[in-house]
Amino acid sequence: MLPPGARYLPNYIDQFEETALLGQIDTLPWLGDLKRRVQHYGYRYDYKARRVTDDSYLSPLPDWLDKLADRIWKEEIFGAKPDQVIINEYLPGQGITAHVDCEPCFGDTIASLSLGSACMMEFSSLHSGDSLTRLLEPQSLLVLQGEARFGWKHGIPARKSDVIEQRMVTRERRVSLTFRTVVLER
Ligand SMILES: O=C(O)CCC(=O)C(=O)O
Numbered sequence: 619m620l621p622p623g624a625r626y627l628p629n630y631i632d633q634f635e636e637t638a639l640l641g642q643i644d645t646l647p648w649l650g651d652l653k654r655r656v657q658h659y660g661y662r663y664d665y666k667a668r669r670v671t672d673d674s675y676l677s678p679l680p681d682w683l684d685k686l687a688d689r690i691w692k693e694e695i696f697g698a699k700p701d702q703v704i705i706n707e708y709l710p711g712q713g714i715t716a717h718v719d720c721e722p723c724f725g726d727t728i729a730s731l732s733l734g735s736a737c738m739m740e741f742s743s744l745h746s747g748d749s750l751t752r753l754l755e756p757q758s759l760l761v762l763q764g765e766a767r768f769g770w771k772h773g774i775p776a777r778k779s780d781v782i783e784q785r786m787v788t789r790e791r792r793v794s795l796t797f798r799t800v801v802l803e804r
């Protein structure tokens with residue numbers, strides 16, 4: 619199940635693209651200041667201040683991410699080309715606390731591409747108390763807009779396995795690429 623405004627596109631990339639992306643990611647340095655490993659492209663997001671400023675500009679997206687940003691934009695998933703990507707690596711037992719992506723910092727569309735192991739994402743409504751779960755499979759793209767972007771939290775429980783169709787499935791390494799457009803402060 620998904621909150622209103624969310625779309626799930628299975629098999630958004632194929633397994634060859636997935637392998638090539640994982641190969642690229644493994645050659646790059648990680649930022650070491652969080653519980654899980656992350657890399658930022660385009661702009662660096664300040665988790666503590668919840669800000670993206672002019673001086674957080676890093677560089678244009680590298681070619682291998684720019685191609686994906688271009689595809690997502692041309693397919694009209696975004697109204698403008700995404701100019702920031704955060705890569706999150708989750709080892710078994712790691713997750714991401716339920717949150718709404720920074721509202722002044724990022725535009726109205728967020729899209730995450732999943733690589734590696736599948737995991738359950740949990741959504742909770744800020745207004746009704748409703749909650750939903752959705753399996754994120756490798757090679758899929760999750761798009762959050764509207765209510766799903768602004769009115770629901772999303773998170774991944776930090777655990778070593780998920781129950782998928784009544785079966786316990788052990789997690790392995792998962793990597794996600796989250797595309798956003800940055801809204802700079804004035
Ligand atoms: O790993 C994911 O699929 C989600 C990442 C996320 O929500 C974020 O970086 O804000």
Ligand SMILES: [Fe+2]
Nearest residue numbers: 717718719772
């Ligand atoms: Fe998020």
